[in-house]
Amino acid sequence: MKTRLVFLGPPGAGKGTYASRVSIKLGITHISAGQLLRNAVKHGTALGLKAKAYMDEGELVPNEIVVSLMKERLAQPDAAKGFILDGFPRTLGQAEALGGIVGIELVINFTAPEDIIVKRLGTRETCRKCGWIYNTITLKPKVPGVCDKCGGELYQREDEKPEVVRERFRVYNEKSKPLIDYYRDKGLLIELASEKGDEPPEAMVEKVLQALKA
Ligand code: AMP
Numbered sequence: 001m002k003t004r005l006v007f008l009g010p011p012g013a014g015k016g017t018y019a020s021r022v023s024i025k026l027g028i029t030h031i032s033a034g035q036l037l038r039n040a041v042k043h044g045t046a047l048g049l050k051a052k053a054y055m056d057e058g059e060l061v062p063n064e065i066v067v068s069l070m071k072e073r074l075a076q077p078d079a080a081k082g083f084i085l086d087g088f089p090r091t092l093g094q095a096e097a098l099g100g101i102v103g104i105e106l107v108i109n110f111t112a113p114e115d116i117i118v119k120r121l122g123t124r125e126t127c128r129k130c131g132w133i134y135n136t137i138t139l140k141p142k143v144p145g146v147c148d149k150c151g152g153e154l155y156q157r158e159d160e161k162p163e164v165v166r167e168r169f170r171v172y173n174e175k176s177k178p179l180i181d182y183y184r185d186k187g188l189l190i191e192l193a194s195e196k197g198d199e200p201p202e203a204m205v206e207k208v209l210q211a212l213k214a
Contacts, residue, residue: 002105002212003028003082006089006098008179009110011168012117012124014194014204017133018110019086021205026212028082033090035131036069037061038157058159058167060090060175067097074102090176095183107183108208112194121165125154138198 003026007015016032023030037055040048047069051061060066070088073079085104089095098104112120125134125141129152134141141147145154159168183189192207 001026004103004105005082005084005212006104006107006183007084007086007110008107008176008183009112010117010172010176011165012121013110013112014120014201015086015110016131017139017201018204018208019084020132021201022208023084025205025209026082028084029078030084030086031070031073031079031088032086032131033066033070033088034086036073037066038131040069056158056164058164058171060171063091063093063097066090067094070098071101089179092178092182095179104188106190106212107179107188108211109180109183109189109191110194110204111191116194116196116198118165121160122162124156124160126157127152128155129153139201 005028007019009015016034019030019032034055037048037051041052041055042048047065051065054061066088070085074083085098089098119137120135123136125136125145126132127134127147127150130147130150132147132149133139134147134154141154146152147154159165180189190211192204192211194204
């Protein structure tokens with residue numbers, strides 16, 4: 001079974017939702033670059049203060065900041081049993097830096113129809129405490145506004161306003177899309193498409209587990 005994984009895809013494709021579930025099933029570590037950055041912002045670290053301005057605008061945080069954060073995270077003992085990188089790398093520079101830190105076994109590119117993605121982002125809620133992702137239409141929490149997993153408060157991210165979402169897509173197309181060819185050329189890429197978008201995440205999680213066994 002492959003356990004050193006990267007999940008790629010545009011904002012709202014489901015990377016985080018699938019990564020959280022697949023990592024539990026496999027007993028490996030889910031590392032979300034966005035969540036690491038949001039935690040740094042929440043704790044008011046020097047790095048978090050620098051990152052916040054970029055995140056609020058939907059821009060990418062500079063490579064050096066993200067790479068050093070990820071390098072530190074990947075060096076922690078829980079990453080040794082395997083990991084899913086969600087939202088990293090997002091630029092070719094980051095992909096090259098990652099190659100120098102650890103060997104990746106498989107990269108999965110998730111896609112979903114654009115109208116579904118936009119709807120998902122507009123209705124997404126995230127737990128302030130543990131980062132678990134909900135959706136007020138298809139992935140509702142049991143109690144509105146409260147995380148099923150940890151009881152934390154759910155909130156709508158600042159960068160989910162329509163104008164910031166548009167910028168995140170523009171940045172994705174310009175900076176992150178080239179990673180698809182980069183990893184395809186290395187023979188590491190598979191693509192998984194969510195056709196309808198309203199199916200439960202478990203169906204896609206199953207497809208991922210099958211792909212990892214292959
Ligand atoms: P996400 O939670 O993956 O949607 O990321 C939220 C925001 O964090 C992005 O819009 C970027 O501002 C920042 N971010 C997350 N991952 C990266 C990365 N690998 N490189 C640069 N910025 C990132």
